[in-house]
Amino acid sequence: MKSPAPNPGSSSAKARNSAASELRAALQAYRSGRGRQAAELARDLLARHPDEAGAQYLLGVVLQEEGRLAESEAALAAAVSLAPERASFQITLGNLLLERGENARAIQCFRTALAIDPASTPALTNLGTALKRTGRVREALEAFRRALRLRRATARSAESAGQASDADEETFAVTSRAKLAHDSEQYQLLLDRGRLPASFASEVAALRSVLDTFGLEDRPSARRRLLPQEREKIFRSYNRLIHRPEDPPLPGAVLGSGWDAAAIEARYAEAIPPVVVIDNWLSDAALGALRRFCEEATVWFDCKEPGGYVGAYMNEGFDPEVLLILGEELKVRLPSIFGEHHLSQMWAFKYAATGPGTRKHADKAAVNVNFWITSDRACLDRSAGGIRVYPVAAPASWGFDRYNREDRELERLVARSELAAIEVPYRCNRCVIFDSSLIHESMPLRFRPGYENRRVNVTMLFGDRAEHTG
Known part of the structure; x- marks a missing residue:
C-alpha cells in the first residue's frame, strides 16, 4: 500500500516545519558571523528535536572553530549517524579528526564520503593529506591526482x-x-x-x-x-592542467655520486645550527628530468604577492617521479638525517629575472631540503640568488600561519641573535639541508631574461617539528 501524504496541518508536519525554520535561523546567524548565537539556537532546537542532523552538524562546526574539539567530534559524529548519506558531514568529521591527529579514522571518513560522492574533490584532497601524514606518499598522490583532474580540467564555457x-x-x-x-x-x-x-x-x-x-x-x-x-x-586555459610531461625512465640513482654521504651526516650532526651544503646534488639524468618537468608541467597555479613568483605544490600536480625516488633514496643514503622521517611536503617556486624572492619564514617540519635546478648560465650575480639561513628557530608553539606570516615577529627574533646568518649563493644543482624551524629567506636574485632562465628552487620537507623536537 502507498503511504498517505503528510498532512501539512498535522502536529508532526507543523513540528517539522518549525524545526526547519529554526535551523535556517541558526544557519543565517552562523553565516553572518554570529557563531555563538548559532550554537545556542542549534542547542535549543536539539533540546526539542534531538534527531535534527543539521543542527548537530552546525553545532559541531561552531565548536570546532572555538577549539572545543572533543565536543565538536561528539556533535559531528551524531550528525553522521543521523544522516549517513551526507558526504559533507563525513568530510567535516574527517577534517576534525585530521586536526586531532587521528589520521586512520580521518581516512575512513574520507573514504566513506567518496563512496557516497566519488567526484568530491574535498574528500579526495583531504584523503591525500591524511595518507601523506601516515607516510603513504604514493597512495596520497593518487588521491591528489584524482582531485586535480576533477578540479583543473579544462572548462567548457565561461559560465x-x-x-x-x-x-x-x-x-x-x-x-x-x-x-x-x-x-x-x-x-x-x-x-x-x-x-x-x-x-x-x-x-x-x-x-x-x-x-x-x-x-x-x-x-x-x-x-x-x-x-x-x-x-x-x-577561461579555457587559465590555471588549468593543460600539460604534464611523462616521467622518463631514470638510469641508476637519482642522487649524485660525487659527494661523501658519511661526511655530510657528520657535518649535519656537528653543525650549530644544523646546515649543510651539497653540490652536484642530483645525477645528470635526474636533473634533466626535473628541469623538463618544471619547464613543461602547467601546474604553477599559485601567484605570490609580494615577490612575483609562481608556486607549484605536491597536492596540486607537483609530483614528478624523480622527487619520489629522491625521497626514498635519502632515507638510505643519509639515514641519520632522514631515516626516521617521511616526506611530508614538497613544492617549487619559479621567479622572474629579478626580485627579492621569498621573505623570512620557517617551515613546520623536521628537515628542509632546498635546491636549485636552473642553469648557472642564467645567473648574473653569482654572489647572491641563493638562500640566507638565520641561526634562530621560530617558536615551536607557532602554527603554520605564524611560521609564514608573522613578518615583524620574525624580524625581531632575528635581530636579537648575535650570530651571523649563513648565506649560500646560487649554484645549479646545489642543495642546502637544514633544520626546517630555522628562519630563512631568499637572497636577492638577478637572472637573465627568458623563460628557461627563470630561477627554480625545489623544497622538500621531511617529518614534522613535533616529532623532531621530541
Missing part, C-alpha cells in the same frame, strides 16, 4: 568556469601581471616543443591580449581579480 565552489573560485579569478607573463612564456615553449597542438596558439594570443591591457606595470606581482571580459578570453 561553467564561473560556477566553481567558493574554495576554488579565487584560483580561476585572481591573477597578477607576473603570473600572466609566466603562463604566456610557458605556453609558447610548449608550442615550440610540439607539446601542444598548433590550435592552442589562439589561447596564447588571448592570454597575451589580457596581459597587454592588464595594467599594474609598476607592480607586476600585485594581484587583482580578472574582469568579466578578461575571464571570458582565457
Whole structure:
C-alpha cells in the first residue's frame, strides 16, 4: 500500500516545519558571523528535536572553530549517524579528526564520503593529506591526482568556469601581471616543443591580449581579480592542467655520486645550527628530468604577492617521479638525517629575472631540503640568488600561519641573535639541508631574461617539528 501524504496541518508536519525554520535561523546567524548565537539556537532546537542532523552538524562546526574539539567530534559524529548519506558531514568529521591527529579514522571518513560522492574533490584532497601524514606518499598522490583532474580540467564555457565552489573560485579569478607573463612564456615553449597542438596558439594570443591591457606595470606581482571580459578570453586555459610531461625512465640513482654521504651526516650532526651544503646534488639524468618537468608541467597555479613568483605544490600536480625516488633514496643514503622521517611536503617556486624572492619564514617540519635546478648560465650575480639561513628557530608553539606570516615577529627574533646568518649563493644543482624551524629567506636574485632562465628552487620537507623536537 502507498503511504498517505503528510498532512501539512498535522502536529508532526507543523513540528517539522518549525524545526526547519529554526535551523535556517541558526544557519543565517552562523553565516553572518554570529557563531555563538548559532550554537545556542542549534542547542535549543536539539533540546526539542534531538534527531535534527543539521543542527548537530552546525553545532559541531561552531565548536570546532572555538577549539572545543572533543565536543565538536561528539556533535559531528551524531550528525553522521543521523544522516549517513551526507558526504559533507563525513568530510567535516574527517577534517576534525585530521586536526586531532587521528589520521586512520580521518581516512575512513574520507573514504566513506567518496563512496557516497566519488567526484568530491574535498574528500579526495583531504584523503591525500591524511595518507601523506601516515607516510603513504604514493597512495596520497593518487588521491591528489584524482582531485586535480576533477578540479583543473579544462572548462567548457565561461559560465561553467564561473560556477566553481567558493574554495576554488579565487584560483580561476585572481591573477597578477607576473603570473600572466609566466603562463604566456610557458605556453609558447610548449608550442615550440610540439607539446601542444598548433590550435592552442589562439589561447596564447588571448592570454597575451589580457596581459597587454592588464595594467599594474609598476607592480607586476600585485594581484587583482580578472574582469568579466578578461575571464571570458582565457577561461579555457587559465590555471588549468593543460600539460604534464611523462616521467622518463631514470638510469641508476637519482642522487649524485660525487659527494661523501658519511661526511655530510657528520657535518649535519656537528653543525650549530644544523646546515649543510651539497653540490652536484642530483645525477645528470635526474636533473634533466626535473628541469623538463618544471619547464613543461602547467601546474604553477599559485601567484605570490609580494615577490612575483609562481608556486607549484605536491597536492596540486607537483609530483614528478624523480622527487619520489629522491625521497626514498635519502632515507638510505643519509639515514641519520632522514631515516626516521617521511616526506611530508614538497613544492617549487619559479621567479622572474629579478626580485627579492621569498621573505623570512620557517617551515613546520623536521628537515628542509632546498635546491636549485636552473642553469648557472642564467645567473648574473653569482654572489647572491641563493638562500640566507638565520641561526634562530621560530617558536615551536607557532602554527603554520605564524611560521609564514608573522613578518615583524620574525624580524625581531632575528635581530636579537648575535650570530651571523649563513648565506649560500646560487649554484645549479646545489642543495642546502637544514633544520626546517630555522628562519630563512631568499637572497636577492638577478637572472637573465627568458623563460628557461627563470630561477627554480625545489623544497622538500621531511617529518614534522613535533616529532623532531621530541
